[in-house]
Amino acid sequence: MEIINVIGSSMGLALLSGVNLYATILTIGLGLRLDLVSIPSHLSSLSILASSNIIIAASIGYILEFFADKIPLIDTLWDSIHAFIRPIGSAIIGIQAFGHVDPSLELTILLLCGGVGLSSHTTKASIRLAANHSPEPFSNGLLSLLEDITVFWGTIIAIKYPVIILLICILFLIFFIYLIPKIFRLIKALFIKTIETFQYVFASK
Numbered sequence: 001m002e003i004i005n006v007i008g009s010s011m012g013l014a015l016l017s018g019v020n021l022y023a024t025i026l027t028i029g030l031g032l033r034l035d036l037v038s039i040p041s042h043l044s045s046l047s048i049l050a051s052s053n054i055i056i057a058a059s060i061g062y063i064l065e066f067f068a069d070k071i072p073l074i075d076t077l078w079d080s081i082h083a084f085i086r087p088i089g090s091a092i093i094g095i096q097a098f099g100h101v102d103p104s105l106e107l108t109i110l111l112l113c114g115g116v117g118l119s120s121h122t123t124k125a126s127i128r129l130a131a132n133h134s135p136e137p138f139s140n141g142l143l144s145l146l147e148d149i150t151v152f153w154g155t156i157i158a159i160k161y162p163v164i165i166l167l168i169c170i171l172f173l174i175f176f177i178y179l180i181p182k183i184f185r186l187i188k189a190l191f192i193k194t195i196e197t198f199q200y201v202f203a204s205k
Helices: 002-033 041-050 052-068 074-098 103-132 139-160 162-204
Strands: none
Touching: 002 041, 002 052, 002 074, 002 103, 002 139, 002 162, 041 052, 041 074, 052 074, 074 103, 103 139, 103 162, 139 162
16 A cells, blocks of 8 residues: 555656646645644655755745746746756656665656656646737736645645545546647647747847
8 A cells, every 4th residue: 555655646746746846845845844744654755855955946946937937928938948847857756755766666657757747747838828828918827826726735635645646647647648639739839829929029129
């Protein structure tokens, strides 16, 4: 049963890290530092996230993302940069949740958690890209706040209720696989529009 709990927690944290890596780390790190979160024995290796250096780095990243995430086009640029950072961060957190494991299992966990993080990042980025072309100016801010709230409570669930978050991950991945063709068509179309918008803005100057 403990292995199921570790898998559930690691996949859940990887999924959430793909949405907001810094918020996921801060929720755990500050929660531990302020004694607001208790880590179960099977996740004891995550206590490293309470390190001052990690909390400071994650805080800087979160503050930058908090503002960048609410500005149309800037959030697209931010998501483009984090297309590499979030999946890698997801994989590292997944490995850290497992602790010391056999090298072959470690590679499996890296690929699994990195893939989960990439899928949630891709979903988030495509939704935000679509929101940038919405005539409603407040959609970015609302989506950003909703993401932060989801990541915060999702992280708590991943720690306390690993089986529940594992089921959520499985359902999300099934849904993601179904939506992959639509997501990539949407990203392609909206990315072209975004480039054209950038070109228009710079040309007008």
